[in-house]
Amino acid sequence: MRDHARAADGASDGAGLPTGAVARRLGVSPTTIRSWERRYGIGPAGRRPGHHRRWSPADIAVLEAMCRLTARGVPPAEAARAVLAAGPPARPPAPAAGGPGGSRALHVGSVRPECRGLARAAVRLDSPEVARILQDAVAALGTVEAWTEVMLPALRAVGRKWASDGEQYVEVEHLLSWHVSTALRTAAVRPTALRAVPPVLLAAMPAEQHTLPLDAVAAGLTERTLPFRMLGAAVPPRALLDAVRRTGPGAVMLWSQSPQTSEPELVRQVVRTAWGARGSRSHAIVLATGPGWHRFDPPEGAAGPRTLLGALDLLERTVTA
Template identity: 60%
Template structure:
């Protein structure tokens, strides 16, 4: 008889690494302070520590925290949520009671395929956990920079919140307001690089009547990171104030944001595009760049170009701020293809 070699036993996969408190907080959308508070008050802490001091959270620890986050987001008091997560109280009963008192019931935000940081931010916003929202936004901007943080973390979360309250009547508006306020505050806290000397500024403004300013605030933060001088005028700048600002600053570019077709004023575009500034004999025109979904489907106006996508929009503006390229005179707008660098409306 032939000898049959024994089949080797399968090698078990290596255990998943334990995570630090900061990494767990970013994944779940809570602040490290909240995790330490839960551990102290409700004994829902990590199974082990390194050197007796540093908390290290195993997958089982994180699963319990994830359940506690899910229940508290649905309105369960933290003490009761902790007992359910630890197996000391029926989770179904706690969840049923939460669904009766929490706007929107058990449904989560419709995020789709997004970065883990976006899911954590969404969870913190739904819980109205302002300290966690602030911490997560600060970490995202510091780690990824304004462009990536906006495009891959902040904007997807804002869009998901907007879709949620649009489908739930008046519910979840408080979540959008809290998140928007903290996004704006985080963008304003981003410290710009020193401005380039002898570089004309870039003027950023929302169209008259336009109150949705977060995307252009993200653009201001991204340009500031590059040291491009920015003059930011925010939401709903009156038409005459916009024209005066262009005349007084002589910007290399003026960006006009419109979220809605009702604020996309073509007559204003024509009047701003026609403004000349500078001393007689050396007068010039600013590049006029139109950003936002309000301009979709509108004919491009003379001397005006569209911006598409925050990342490509930053590249277009940075090139203008660096000076005229070959064959492009000073004081002129971008070339015909400058505003068509990417498919999605800037920051929309």
Template identity: 60%
Template sequence: MPAPSPGTPRPGGPAAHGLTTGAVARRLGVSATTVRSWDQRYGVGPAARQDGRHRRWAPADVAVLEEMCRLTSSGVPLAEAARAALGTRGPGAPEPAPGVPAPGPVASPGQPAPEDLRRTSRGLARAAVRLDGPALDALLRRAVARHGLVPAWEEVMVPALHAVGRRWEAAGDRYVEVEHLLSWHVSTALRQLVPPGRGTAPDAPPVLLACVPAEQHTLPLEALAAGLAERGLPTRMLGAAVPAEALDSAVRRTGPAAVVLWSQARSTAGHALARHVAGTSFGVRGARTRPLVLLAGPGWAGRLPEAGMQRPGSLREALDLLARRYGR
């Protein structure tokens, strides 16, 4: 029996049973055209081809593409990312760490860099689609370190969450795991940013953070909690779907300087509850006080805030309002 010619896949070999380009593209969260372009321009292609023509991607080939995605998502130029990714295929070659930042000057926190922010947000969404947890962690850390919390939240995390949410809505239940993974990593990153309570006086009244009853979206409140901790302001996080009775009890027990009520949709916005909280007084007789109530989230849109309430339009505005409450 004659030996197979070089480049001809053996029956049952990896090229015969590898993934198609379309399957690899779906796994990585990029288009099939992008995968083919990387192969044609930079040689980031399969080591073998079925019948010498059709691409079939073995696990080692997919690993190279995954590294390419990690690097380009972090801002590394395509040609440089291709060289680094292909270097991982050779025996003994060092593997670049996920999320290696692009060479060049690093922006100061808060310094505008819209294109870099958009590129990082797209990379975050793609890493979520391919369920790449290490890349998500690296991209989130880099975004906050380069731009600061507020731009990272408003220009990177929120657009990526919206993009994944739209894909989920368009594809039924196919991307539920993607949204859950991204949300978990964003939540983890926010909680790790600043140690809670840093620089706060132990007897300072806190900011009480709560989702209204039936509201499950906590990430915006977690971003606000991180920003308040960064500014040295005390917080108490009650989390998702806080019952009205529990919220009333927490307000009376903690005597907060402010209460932030998050509502994602108009169906969950409880204006009667907000009025009740704004009217709650506490403290010693003759010096009783009421909390400032911040109506946060799109669920409160459409009605003007009443006495004792304000409706911030962004994370930065909410942080500034609360800082002024403490005379900062």
């Protein structure tokens, strides 16, 4: 009889997901979910006394709505009233066997609410919510601040989790990176009346594959109505020097993510590169930007801004002088 009762209880408890699995799926801690249940009544609709919590698809959909609202800065109590008043969504998601990326949510530290919401949405592979958060952040903060305060901390958290958990978090990193790149490039190429000034040339060093910061600067230049030419990742020296001569830029920004990809001699070559008719030759202001340069003094003749916002301000002053 006892075995039969335990089997019956197990069958009853098997409908839905336990709190830990739901927390992994949503990218929040189990403590947060239990707090929402205790304080605001956001709990499993079919829970019976003496049994473990099991969250149905409809219950999980309510929690997802709660996560979205709190990520947008809505106070938890107000968010709870809103989701309880609305009732469960008409098409709740099907529960998954477990969440991506292991047993813990992303640790993003002390960041803006938008960043926490972005990390949670990325963990649960919620593409529409990731896109919405990024779009709203760019509109509210501008691309460079959105990159620095919302996108970059979330990407770093994914990278740390990937490094510690192996391949389990690759899908989260890929999804988030794609959406970040899409948001930045969409902002960079939107139709804008640009000022009639020399363009800024943006390029990564020959061995550098990381270009999302360059995308953020390109979008920032568009916001300031400044023209640019994007060469992207791993630009060979000859191609870079040829592009400088062909475009006659007002400034050149060279990105290096790590000391291994910084090449001071190439920067000096860009500084010396000139164009135009003899007697009226021109040179570009060169910015050596990115963490790869932080261990060194800027190469002779180049500027070394420490932040993307500082680089953007210097680029604007340079090309509009």
